[in-house]
Amino acid sequence: MLKIENLKAGIEGVEILKGVNLSVNSGEVHAIMGPNGSGKSTLASVIAGNECYEVGAGSILFEGEDLLDLDPDQRAHKGIFLSFQYPVEIPGISVSNFIKTAITEKRKVLGLEPISAKDLLSKMREKMELLNIKIGYLSRNMNEGFSGGEKKRNEIFQMAMMKPKLAILDETDSGLDIDALRTVANGVTKLKNKDNATIIITHYQRLLDYIIPDFVHVLHDGRIIKSGGKELAHELEEKGYDWITKEADKKWGC
Amino acid sequence: MKQQRLSEDKLLEQVTSTEYKYGFTTKIDSDTIAKGLSEDVVRLISKKKEEPQWMLDYRLKAYHTWLEMEEPDWANVNYSKPDYQEIIYYSAPKQKKKLNSLDDLDPELKKTFDKLGISLNEQKRLSGVAVDIVMDSVSVATSFKSKLAELGIIFCSISEAIKEHPELVKKYLGTVVPARDNFFAALNAAVFSDGSFCYIPKGSKCPMELSTYFRINEAGTGQFERTLLIADEGSYVSYLEGCTAPQRDENQLHAAVVELIAMDNAEIKYSTVQNWYPGDKEGKGGVFNFVTKRGVCHKKAKISWTQVETGSAITWKYPSCILKGDGSIGEFFSVAVTNNLQQADTGTKMIHLGKNSKSTIIAKGICAGKSNGSYRGLVQISKGAKNSRNFSQCDSLLMGDKCGSHTFPYIEVKNSSSKIEHEATTSKIGEDQIFYCNQRGIGTEEAIALIVNGYCKDVLNQLPMEFAVEAQKLLEISLEGSVG
Numbered sequence: 001m002l003k004i005e006n007l008k009a010g011i012e013g014v015e016i017l018k019g020v021n022l023s024v025n026s027g028e029v030h031a032i033m034g035p036n037g038s039g040k041s042t043l044a045s046v047i048a049g050n051e052c053y054e055v056g057a058g059s060i061l062f063e064g065e066d067l068l069d070l071d072p073d074q075r076a077h078k079g080i081f082l083s084f085q086y087p088v089e090i091p092g093i094s095v096s097n098f099i100k101t102a103i104t105e106k107r108k109v110l111g112l113e114p115i116s117a118k119d120l121l122s123k124m125r126e127k128m129e130l131l132n133i134k135i136g137y138l139s140r141n142m143n144e145g146f147s148g149g150e151k152k153r154n155e156i157f158q159m160a161m162m163k164p165k166l167a168i169l170d171e172t173d174s175g176l177d178i179d180a181l182r183t184v185a186n187g188v189t190k191l192k193n194k195d196n197a198t199i200i201i202t203h204y205q206r207l208l209d210y211i212i213p214d215f216v217h218v219l220h221d222g223r224i225i226k227s228g229g230k231e232l233a234h235e236l237e238e239k240g241y242d243w244i245t246k247e248a249d250k251k252w253g254c
Numbered sequence: 255m256k257q258q259r260l261s262e263d264k265l266l267e268q269v270t271s272t273e274y275k276y277g278f279t280t281k282i283d284s285d286t287i288a289k290g291l292s293e294d295v296v297r298l299i300s301k302k303k304e305e306p307q308w309m310l311d312y313r314l315k316a317y318h319t320w321l322e323m324e325e326p327d328w329a330n331v332n333y334s335k336p337d338y339q340e341i342i343y344y345s346a347p348k349q350k351k352k353l354n355s356l357d358d359l360d361p362e363l364k365k366t367f368d369k370l371g372i373s374l375n376e377q378k379r380l381s382g383v384a385v386d387i388v389m390d391s392v393s394v395a396t397s398f399k400s401k402l403a404e405l406g407i408i409f410c411s412i413s414e415a416i417k418e419h420p421e422l423v424k425k426y427l428g429t430v431v432p433a434r435d436n437f438f439a440a441l442n443a444a445v446f447s448d449g450s451f452c453y454i455p456k457g458s459k460c461p462m463e464l465s466t467y468f469r470i471n472e473a474g475t476g477q478f479e480r481t482l483l484i485a486d487e488g489s490y491v492s493y494l495e496g497c498t499a500p501q502r503d504e505n506q507l508h509a510a511v512v513e514l515i516a517m518d519n520a521e522i523k524y525s526t527v528q529n530w531y532p533g534d535k536e537g538k539g540g541v542f543n544f545v546t547k548r549g550v551c552h553k554k555a556k557i558s559w560t561q562v563e564t565g566s567a568i569t570w571k572y573p574s575c576i577l578k579g580d581g582s583i584g585e586f587f588s589v590a591v592t593n594n595l596q597q598a599d600t601g602t603k604m605i606h607l608g609k610n611s612k613s614t615i616i617a618k619g620i621c622a623g624k625s626n627g628s629y630r631g632l633v634q635i636s637k638g639a640k641n642s643r644n645f646s647q648c649d650s651l652l653m654g655d656k657c658g659s660h661t662f663p664y665i666e667v668k669n670s671s672s673k674i675e676h677e678a679t680t681s682k683i684g685e686d687q688i689f690y691c692n693q694r695g696i697g698t699e700e701a702i703a704l705i706v707n708g709y710c711k712d713v714l715n716q717l718p719m720e721f722a723v724e725a726q727k728l729l730e731i732s733l734e735g736s737v738g
Contacts, residue, residue, distance in 0.1 A: 073696060
């Protein structure tokens with residue numbers, strides 16, 4: 001589904017990603033872990049097409065098509081979804097209006113009629129139940145005055161509504177208390193099927209107790225320096241990152 | 255390095271390059287008098303309009319007042335002052351006879367209305383909006399008049415009111431905005447050619463929204479409409495005003511005066527969508543919009559001004575409320591958009607005289623291109639206005655880094671029991687907001703429309719439904735262009 005080869009990218013002339021290789025198949029859950037500043041969020045942003053980042057080299061193939069040729073909204077239409085680490089506020093626009101606009105725009109591109117208000121609402125109800133969200137929340141303005149946990153829940157709610165092929169969860173666990181974490185993780189697990197894939201970007205292992213990854217990758221200084229199964233996450237939790245990063249630094253001469 | 259960053263300049267250029275959609279002129283024989291202003295011209299206007307002597311006297315007095323006044327220059331706008339001798343002060347579309355019904359309307363005129371998107375017949379049937387259309391200077395069609403007449407509501411052109419209801423016009427004209435009030439008000443009082451008049455009798459609730467559509471057609475004409483709206487005790491009226499002007503190379507002057515009178519317990523809602531020609535990208539042409547709008551609220555009366563301003567090269571406009579009666583309420587909701595080289599200096603004045611009077615000001619500025627937008631507001635609380643309250647919120651939204659937004663709030667409080675709150679914010683449409691929308695599949699153009707709409711929501715919500723939709727479209731047209 002997703003094939004990243006030798007991806008180099010940076011911001012304002014500083015290279016952050018120094019040659020990332022990653023392959024994700026449908027039905028898989030990948031976790032990308034790593035210390036602060038290793039380039040995890042940059043990777044998520046570049047896949048989604050954030051124009052603040054400059055791509056220096058490499059390719060990102062999604063279902064055989066080079067994503068780098070597409071605008072961020074076109075990438076979204078192809079089925080890529082990013083759950084933001086810091087979701088932005090859009091004052092005056094309600095959650096329901098925002099989601100309706102997003103769905104309408106996507107359907108327009110696909111040549112479909114706009115979804116009826118009735119269908120939209122019943123779909124929203126279903127997904128809200130899944131994520132334990134109250135109805136009044138739909139009329140609140142996008143992320144305005146939301147707590148950290150509410151913002152993250154809102155991201156996953158949108159994900160549930162948009163039904164992406166590839167979901168990238170950027171630090172979705174940060175700012176969540178244990179109950180919210182469990183609800184969000186359960187939601188993500190229930191949305192998982194054999195046709196979609198999930199990339200979980202996280203600092204800690206705790207989210208991975210609830211969403212079991214098929215693969216775990218360690219990102220350090222802009223490169224994936226180690227990949228393994230779910231046990232790698234436990235190992236990292238126990239020993240920290242030092243034992244791997246030191247080795248890598250020797251290899252890449254940092 | 256492969257540049258992924260979209261050039262902001264390019265985006266801005268696209269955003270700011272929308273052409274004015276209403277730049278057509280209508281070929282109609284006009285009855286025009288020679289350009290220039292003199293006592294004779296004032297007399298001629300009055301004569302052409304077959305006005306009574308008292309009206310001519312009023313005009314002449316205003317004209318002499320105007321002669322002694324100087325054009326104000328305190329506003330935060332730069333323009334070369336119009337040569338008042340180069341302006342044509344009267345232009346009426348020539349009509350062969352008085353119209354009995356809308357079907358008798360000149361086909362060319364009808365086409366103009368169609369282009370403006372206001373088919374009278376449609377409006378008549380579907381929306382229940384009564385329309386009084388002012389093209390250049392004379393009111394050419396008034397619909398719904400008979401239906402309103404049954405309720406005792408008078409809705410007609412001001413010229414007609416001068417003839418048919420002289421006692422009302424005499425009693426109220428110039429009581430809220432006297433001719434000596436300011437330079438443009440004096441000019442208007444001397445040469446106003448037409449406008450709307452409305453009287454709602456005691457206890458009546460006007461069953462439909464009353465609407466005027468202004469349009470400047472004749473080259474080099476100034477439009478000086480005069481609107482007088484009286485809501486008698488306990489009555490209610492919602493009034494809509496829309497404006498467009500065709501595209502021209504020279505600047506056209508628009509100096510209107512609007513007077514509202516809300517008697518005890520009456521309520522007036524006055525909504526404006528202003529879309530005068532803003533001039534081209536080099537700042538050539540465009541309408542100079544110098545307008546005096548003011549209302550007086552008697553006991554427990556309420557006046558609510560809502561305006562969406564997207565047009566004009568220069569806007570100079572401060573819809574105000576004199577809160578004379580105890581417990582009276584004044585409201586001002588405004589969205590002012592400036593783009594390219596437009597300049598706007600707009601805001602409101604809330605003059606609190608009555609006890610327990612209340613006012614609310616929500617002003618939203620949106621600046622794009624190389625434009626300049628200023629909010630100028632006065633909240634004045636007199637000694638007798640005990641326990642009065644004001645809440646003001648002035649926000650500005652900037653698009654790009656070549657525009658400017660300014661806020662000039664003036665507050666004068668003369669008693670200690672009153673309460674005043676003022677909030678102000680300045681923000682930019684963030685790349686992060688646009689990216690967030692993009693990531694959800696919403697294109698940049700749609701994203702900007704969405705963000706702007708959200709920003710203006712508090713004001714747009716105040717507009718009647720159909721008008722709000724039109725205003726939303728206008729906002730999109732004035733800001734977006736052909737992005738993406």
